Amino acid sequence: MNDSSALRASRLSVARPRPQLLRERWSTLDGTWRFAHDDAEVGEREGWYGSAHRLDGSITVPYPPESPASGVGDGGFHDVVWYQRDVPWQAVLEAGFHPSRPRIHLHFGAVDYRSRVWVNGKLVGSHEGGHTPFSFDITDAIVEGIAQHITVRAEDRADDVEQPRGKQDWLEEPHVIWYHRTTGIWQTVWLEATPEVFVEQVHFTPQLSRGTVEYELRLNRPPAPGTSCRIELVHGEETIAELSTQLVSQRHTGTITVPRLQNGQDREGILWSPASPQLVDAAVIVENDGHPIDTVYSYLGLRTVSIRDGQLLLNDLPCYLRSVLSQGFWPQSHLAAPHPDALREEVELILALGFNSARVHQKIEDPAFLYWADRQGLLLWAEAPAAYRFSSTAVERLTHEWLAALDRDRSHPSIVTWVPLNESWGIQDVAHDPAQRAFARALVQLTRAIDPSRPVISNDGWEHLESDIFSVHDYDHDPATVRARYRGPEGLAALRNGIGPAGRTMVLTDSLREDAPFMLTEFGGIELRAGRGNGAGDSWGYSSANTVEQFEKQLRDLYDALRSSTVLVGTCYTQLTDTMQEANGLLTEDRKPKLPLAVIRAIVTGTN
CATH class of the missing domain: 3.20.20.80 (Glycosidases)
Structure with missing residues (x-):
């Protein structure tokens, strides 16, 4: 990260779809896709996922089909919708596909609510949950050198009130505090290439009083013998912490000592707060026998949140x-x-x-x-x-x-x-x-x-x-x-022990902490x-x-x-x-x- 050309996750001019786990290369698949409603729910039976089938409509991804921005703008009941796109081989290469990064992954920021995905007619995976991301390794389904035919079936039952839906209306027309439904793709779709063994997730938790940062590293599979990891933390142009450790399991946790945090008189300048939202860049380099395998870039904020004496404390100060x-x-x-x-x-x-x-x-x-x-x-x-x-x-x-x-x-x-x-x-x-x-x-x-x-x-x-x-x-x-x-x-006291303004009992048990803000x-x-x-x-x-x-x-x-x-x-x-x-x-x-x-x-x- 001392290299001036290294990616800095905290300094993006345009936010990436997964801003705390970046690689150098990726390619977006947002834009025009083919599209169709499937009100009769015949698409799977008729093989709409096949390369020979062409949907007759179009939609602009990632806008939901109920919205005007999608180009569809149909807010009626359509529980099942289909998407298709032929992705040029150049987009796969732009995502970083290379002998050193031979696995290609198809990412979805969010698809509401249930989805199935095919590539070149082969089912690559399914997912349930309308607000959270998912991805599939599509390497075994792609055909090198040609356009890849990607098909998505999304199912979002308008009358299914057992699925997490937030403010999405169960009636056809929005009413009171409920709004138009959001069906199908509504966040970025993108491609990314990785090595065979790669970083799947990384988390950071600051411990200011100890002068440390706890980290959690998750790989896609157990590492080979001799695999290690280097983590570098950089604030501005200053490297404030470094750590090297052996990786012996798929999930690894540890502690990074940050010397500047341990100097109580010198740490304010690197802490995150609304008045001074200082971010620390992180580079995570996975190596085997000294050779880099995978490098990802993240960032964190050095701050704590706690409760004491009826106050919400940020960095130990009332907020x-x-x-x-x-x-x-x-x-x-x-x-x-x-x-x-x-x-x-x-x-x-x-x-x-x-x-x-x-x-x-x-x-x-x-x-x-x-x-x-x-x-x-x-x-x-x-x-x-x-x-x-x-x-x-x-x-x-x-x-x-x-x-x-x-x-x-x-x-x-x-x-x-x-x-x-x-x-x-x-x-x-x-x-x-x-x-x-x-x-x-x-x-x-x-x-x-x-x-x-x-x-x-x-x-x-x-x-x-x-x-x-x-x-x-x-x-x-x-x-x-x-x-x-x-x-x-x-x-x-009256509210804690009685009925609230909306006519509901405010506290049901004695488990609400006494010093709750x-x-x-x-x-x-x-x-x-x-x-x-x-x-x-x-x-x-x-x-x-x-x-x-x-x-x-x-x-x-x-x-x-x-x-x-x-x-x-x-x-x-x-x-x-x-x-x-x-x-x-x-x-x-x-x-x-x-x-x-x-x-x-x-x-x-x-x-x-």
């Missing part, structure tokens, strides 16, 4: 969260970002509005959003998309997908809280059903087992079990009531009716303002009421943007502020 709820939805592209710079611009806009945090709601967000949050210092709450029915099938599906999300995202420094469940969605009877309680608790404990370095909320909003943060959802629009409810310890994680939701024209009758908010002046006053009064609290250590405003008929954003769905940006920032931050 008050000024958060906003983000749906991650665009009118032209739905859950997919509309263009490569959109997610960077979204992070920049959230910060410009005065927020230091975003709660990504009912969506496992595109890794590019996490990358720019890491780069620019935006704190994130990561939340699972919910199923709507409780069953053993729903338990299995959500658990599987949540584990995949933790594996993908737990090295991102911007993520400071995990939220596996929200508002009892999918566990509607948790107050009475022992099985639903057991599931909520199990998700918390499972999350802590995988990642003990962050707080976990068992059920954001109400009906808490083993949450590390006591979070409340409250859409009361009367500032006087809000001020009284959150003013001091009496209000906090108290946060209002949904409030506001004011709809500005002025300027919406005749379409305003189809929109709604939790409260409304008829003029821009009234909107500003209601927003300012709510924030002033909450700032008077002596017990709250964080808030989250609903929401960042209008999202279809839910028109209660600070911005329009096209990301235009409803008030001057400087005015919103002053209200959010409490400055003049």
Whole structure:
């Protein structure tokens, strides 16, 4: 990494689809694919995956077919869809295919919900889970020197409420707080070549008090005798740590000593925080008998998150969260970002509005959003998309997908809280059903087992079990009531021991930690009716303002009421943007502020 030409994962001008595990070469398959709905579900029987079959429609990947950006724009019920593309041999070579890298992998960022993939008519794999990445080694299916025929069948049952779906509507037309469905491919598709033995995943967990970084390295298979690994950590142009170790198993863990962290007077300049989002580049080089086999590039942020005495601590210092709820939805592209710079611009806009945090709601967000949050210092709450029915099938599906999300995202420094469940969605009877309680608790404990370095909320909003943060959802629009409810310890005690603003019991057991930070994680939701024209009758908010002046006053009064609290250590405003008929954003769905940006920032931050 001292080589000036080495790839620096923390310095990308455009985010890559897997930003914390990069190789030098890759090639994107985004763009125009052939496409067809399969409402009669005859495609497999008729051999649509074969090289001789040609689908008669087209779609722009990675936009879902319900979205205008896809070129299809059909929001009706289509449970099964097919994609085809003939990938030129040059794209395989551009991905790094070479005698030293003889395995070629086909990657999908996300395909909702169930998929089967063929290459040149040969089935290469299947996957279930609509928000998490997967890949297949397609080496044995390719034919060298010619175009490769890739076919994808995606299945997303509109009425299957046991699958994690988040805000995707089960009705044909969006209603209330639910939006258009996202079927099929909605994140980048790409190719990558690797050696026979390669790095499959790498994780980093800083331990600031020990002056170390713990790492986890996973190979695709057990290494040959004599295999070793070198890890280099670089901050700016300074190598701050190096380690060499033998690899004797497929999964390897260890500890890297960072001398500068051990000097308490010298470490601040390399720590990650919203005010100074310093990133450390990492190079991981796997070697055999001194010869490099595989090199991957990653990055990490040296920071810790903890809870003590009712405070959320970042690097051992109290951190008050000024958060906003983000749906991650665009009118032209739905859950997919509309263009490569959109997610960077979204992070920049959230910060410009005065927020230091975003709660990504009912969506496992595109890794590019996490990358720019890491780069620019935006704190994130990561939340699972919910199923709507409780069953053993729903338990299995959500658990599987949540584990995949933790594996993908737990090295991102911007993520400071995990939220596996929200508002009892999918566990509607948790107050009475022992099985639903057991599931909520199990998700918390499972999350802590995988990642003990962050707080976990068992059920954001109400009906808490083993949450590390006591979070409340409250859409009361009367500032006087809000001020009284959150003013001091009496209000906090009343909520912990009683019924919340939404009429739900706030805490179901005595397992909520006594020193849990108290946060209002949904409030506001004011709809500005002025300027919406005749379409305003189809929109709604939790409260409304008829003029821009009234909107500003209601927003300012709510924030002033909450700032008077002596017990709250964080808030989250609903929401960042209008999202279809839910028109209660600070911005329009096209990301235009409803008030001057400087005015919103002053209200959010409490400055003049």
